[in-house]
Amino acid sequence: MRLGSVAGYAAAVIGALYAALSLYWGAGGTYWLDTVGGAVRDLAGRGGTSAVTVGLGAAALKLAASAVAFVLARTGGRLRWLLILAALIGFVLIVYGGVLVAVGALVLTGAMDPGTAIDRTALTWHVAVWDLWFLVWGVLFALATIAFRRRSPVVGSRV
Template identity: 40%
Template sequence: MTRSAQASPRTTKGGRWLGWAVFVVGALYAVVSAYWAVGGTAGLDTLGGALAEMARARDPQLIVIVWSTVVLKLVGAVLGLALVQPWGRRVPRWLLLTASWGATVVLVLYGGVLVVAQSLIAVGVVPRASSFDPVAFYWHLFVWDPWFLLWGVLLGVATLRFARRRQDPGSHSANQG
C-alpha cells in the first residue's frame, strides 16, 4: 500500500480519542459557563463569595467576562480536535502547536496551582481564611480546579503526540511558513 493510500496517523483511532477527550472536557466546561451566562442559577453556590453574588445580580461586567470565558473554553476544546481531525491540517503546524502548548501551560498551571494550594488548606498546612466557604471550597478542590488540570493534561498529551508525529505529505508540511 502506498503512503498516500495509508490512513493518516492524525486520523487513526489510536490517537483520536485524546482529541475528542480534550473537546468533550472543554465543551462541557463551556456549557456550564454558558448556562450561568444566560442566567442559570443552579450551582452558583459552588463558585463562592462575591462571584456567586455578582452572577445572581447579573452584573453586566461579569456577564461579559463569563461569555469571554465561554469563547476561550470552546477554542480550547476545538484545539484538541484540530490535532486529530483532517480539517486541522488547514491550520499551520507551528500555529497549532503554539496555541496548543500555550493552552496546555495555562490549564495545567491554573488547575495545578489551585489544587495544590487548596489541598494544603484542606490538610491544615495553610490556615483557612475567615471568609471560608466550605461548599465553594470543596467544589473547587474536587471538581472545578481538577477539571482544568485534567483538561490541560489531556491537551498536553494530545499535543505531544501531534508534535512527535512525522509529517505526512499534505499535512502541515506545506503550511509551515
C-alpha cells in the same frame, strides 16, 4: 483511534462542556452556582449585563480552546503553529488547575492557613471538580500535543 486523537477530542468535549456551564451561569442559571463561591457566584447571582458579559467572555475563551483541541485531533497535529498553540494552552491549564488544586487541598487539610474565612463547600468543589477540571483539560491537551508531535511530520518545521 490513537492516543493523540482521543486526547484531542476529549479536550474538545471537556472545553465545550465547561463553556456551556459558563453560558448557563452567565445567563442567570443557578444550579451548582453555590459550589463556585466568591465573586463569580455573587456576580452571576445578581445577574444583569455584567454577568452575561463575563459568562460570554469565559465561554468564548473555553470554546476557542475547545476548537483548538478539535482541530488538533482532526489534523493529526500536522501544523506547527497548532502544536505550539495547543502546547501553550495545555501548559497554562495545567499550571492554573494544578496550583489551585494543590493550594486548595493544602487549605482544606489544614496544612495552610488561608488567613481569612473561607467557604469550605466552594473550596471543596474547586479542588475536587472545577479546578481539577482545568488540570485534566490541560493534561489532555499535553497528551494530544506530545502524541501528535512524536507521530507526525510537522508542516513548517525545519529538518
